[in-house]
Amino acid sequence: MADEPARDTWPSAPVPSVPGDVWHWQLEAMHVVSRVRSDLRARIAHPSVASASTEDARDGLLLVFEELASNALRHGGGDVRALVVAGPEGWLLDLSDEAPDKPPVPAVDRDPALGGMGLHLVTQLSTTYGWEERPGRKHVWARLPSGRAEQAQGQQRERLPQPRSGDIGRE
Secondary structure, eight states: OTTHHHHHTSOBOOOOOOOSEEEEEEEOSHHHHHHHHHHHHHHHHSHHHHTTSOHHHHHHHHHHHHHHHHHIIIIIOSSEEEEEEEETTEEEEEEEESOTTSOOOOOOSOOGGGOOOHHHHHHHHOSEEEEEEETTEEEEEEEEEOSHHHHHHHHHHHHSOOOOOTTTTOO
16 A cells, blocks of 8 residues: 555546547557657647647657556556547546556656656646546546647736836835
């Protein structure tokens, strides 16, 4: 039971329902991940998607896809499926496998040089994330921002007047 606290760091939560374009793939083996990643890259590079997202956000999606896909194949197995929903505010990524009894467990107290830090990376790049057990399947999911809302907030802050510092610096 030593790994119980680690399980608490990856929440059990249902896969959210998000409107948008739905793309899905079967992942039979590890070598398929790079082919699917290339297909996903082409889809998010389409002007209709690219204009609604930043390059950093698209790179984050590809990275999170690769981490969750490789985890599903390495630690889950069986029939592995990938689903991406391109919504108005970002993406939902859902990787499912046939190992509902093996929840995602982030590495704890491990030297990063030994690997196994993918789930920590997913948490940093995602707005929300979780996993859900369904009959015969485990779904590990993450929601990622498009980057446009954050960019707009940054531009809004740039337009605000800077606070005055009072008499500091005056002689």
